[in-house]
Amino acid sequence: MTDSSLGLDEPPQPKTAEAYRVLARKYRPQTFSQLIGQDAMVQTLGNAIRRDRLAHAFLLTGVRGVGKTSTARLIAKALNCVGPDGQGGPTIDPCGVCEPCRAIAEGRHIDVIEMDAASHTGVDDVREIIEASRYAAVSARYKIYIIDEVHMLSKSAFNALLKTLEEPPEHVKFLFATTEVNKVPITVLSRCQRFDLRRIPADLLAEHFAKVVTAEGVEAEPEALALVARAAEGSARDGLSILDQAIAHAGTDGGGVRADAVRAMLGLSDRNAIRDLFGLLLAGDAPAVLAALRGQYDLGVDPLSVLRMLLETVHGVTLVKVGAAPDPAHSAEEREALNEWASGLSFPLLHRLWQLLLRGHAEVGSAALPIEACEMALLRIVHAATLPDPGELARRLAEGSGPPVALSAGQGASSAPTSAPTVQEIAPPPPAESQQTPLPSDLSGLAEMLGHDGAHELEALVRNHLRPIRFAPPDLTISAARPLPADFVRDLSLKLKEITGQAWRIDTENAPGEPSLRERKQADAVAEREAVLASPLVKAALETFPGAELTGWTRQQNG
Known part of the structure; x- marks a missing residue:
């Protein structure tokens, strides 16, 4: 007699629904080609693997969600992949089907040890790693230690790790990940090959999210994906979490993920x-x-x-x-x-x-x-x-084209009505007789103008030391490469305004500028002397009388 004849057979059991995996886990990159926005790092790693120039320790830094832990697992797969036939070696393109690749992807490989430094901060935890690293890998090519948030290790733990980190056994590789590289001791940094994972650009994130929603069978507006990418701030994980929420927010009405819904969800303004x-x-x-x-x-x-x-x-x-x-x-x-x-x-x-x-x-x-x-x-x-530009206002006031206007401290704004008069409306025109002397056409004319007005000290400074960069009266830019008296610019601008009746703007720049008037005259004198010495008559005289010199000749030095 069977159980079924007695009516004791069990009723059919409903199938257990597969647990939902959030998008950030479901679409974690499984190959380097799926790692977006980190092309420079992938190229460097690929070249190192192909040339068999593998470092013994890697440090991966970057903001949250750019793929530090995922990259560490990919490196572990790349180093331990044996290929579909079991005969392969380290490769930048792990097959994903061999036992080491599948075990590492599922987090169950005995030779790939992941540790969270936030919960294992002490020196005893590091000592366990040091002791275990002495033994060869059980089934993999390399025994790999992945330590996430490594900056959380204590000072004594870092010190205990230093010697092993500098000279580890040949079968051991260390992979560190951190969001705060400034907290990692320099002694550790110097023993690692460092990779800085960059923020992922918003356009690349939007493209990635478009592929994800297509794979999920969900419609989404491009503008909605762009909003999600902007809100992610360069983090793929943050963006996928927001996208997961946006898909849930869209519901089952068939409308898909819309931009206005994403704005409402994120609290963004249109x-x-x-x-x-x-x-x-x-x-x-x-x-x-x-x-x-x-x-x-x-x-x-x-x-x-x-x-x-x-x-x-x-x-x-x-x-x-x-x-x-x-x-x-x-x-x-x-x-x-x-x-x-x-x-x-x-x-x-x-x-x-x-x-x-x-x-x-x-x-x-x-x-x-x-x-x-x-x-x-x-x-x-x-x-x-409603107010005039502060720079324009200051220039006009310096020229004397208007009375001072009160501005509030800090902002250049006050409670003035929107119909406040402009500077041109409140400023009286300058008197016609204010211009006393025409503006000079060159630096020599400027020096002569100062001398005629009795400003001989300023004239001497202009002739001997002033190197012009830009000469466009009443604007003048001079070189600050040669020291000038502290009050020279102020005194010169005031004197020129007094002479010409116009406000001068004199700026300084750290550039060599053109030669001063004195340097020009000295150069002209040297050139003229060389020309005299090169003339046929003088040259013949010097050849006829060896040892003779050209004396008693000076170039007239007038301003």
Whole structure:
């Protein structure tokens, strides 16, 4: 009699669902070709393996999520791979199918020991490594120790490791990973081959995320992936975690991962709204600025996020103005807006906007009332935009073309209304008789002008020591390579303004400049003497009377 005839057979059991693996683990690189953004390191390792010039210890540094631990495991696979037929050697392209490759990928290889230094900081933990390293590998070509966050080891643990690290057994390799390389003793650094893993560019991350969502069968807008890549700040792991959350946030409505949903999830402001807000700031429309900010705040956007994106906008405009390559993450509409602003805004204004926004960001970050602090910061920018440029204002005031105008300390902004008069409107025209002497055409004329006015000491300094770099009265740039009296520039500019009736701008640069008037005359005298000596008559006389010299000849030294 069987169990089934008695009705004792077990009912069919449901299949156990496979545990979900987060994207950051599922798409961890298994080959060096899948390691994005680290081409220089991969090339160096490949050349070292092909030429059999393998270091005994590697130190991998970089910010979180750029692939330090993954790279360490890939190096372990590359060194211990035996190929599908079991006859292969170290290779930069491990097969991934041999037993060592599969065991290392699954974290179960007996000869590849991973240790977290954050939880094994003491000298006893290092002593265990030192003792075990004496014994040969059980089944692999190399016994490999991967120590993550190695900077967490204590000072005594580092000291205990030094001797073994410098002269390890031939069958042992050490792979260290750290996010804070400055905390690793220099004695350890000098014994390792160091690789600095760089932040992964946002465009490469976006391409990688596009492949991931395709493999996952999920639709995603390119702009949404660009937002995720920006939020990742160069970290593939952080980006995949955000993407995992975005896919879950999208749900099962079939709409896929949308940019607006990602912005809402991350608390980011809409970039179109930020561009509109930036334009209102430049226009000095205070009510509209406050309304736009409150609109973003009501949608749940953090004030710090608004200021941060305004800072990114100013930075983007500045990069466009200097001719930097366009950011691939920017949309065509955004690039058009940046180009338009770059053509219309000056560098001084962009730098002033940056400083004002940066100060506002710091204030909002520590304020008890963040949205109110953000409003005040933007109003400060609105009022600053209505005032003339500080450099232009200072130049005009120095020329005497207007009375002093009060500016608030630090920002060049005050509570002036948006219709504040410009410098040209408040400055009376200079009197026609203020110009007493025409501007000199060259340095010699400038020296003569000083001498005629009785400024003989300044005239002597100009003739003997001043080396011009740029002579364009009333602007003058002189060399600072030769020491000049401390008050020379100030005294000379004041005297020239007194003589000509115009303000002079005299700058100094650490460049050799042209020869001084005295050096020019000396060079001319030498050249003229050489020309006299080379003349046929003098040359014949000197040949006829050996030992004769040319005396009694001097070049007239007039200014």
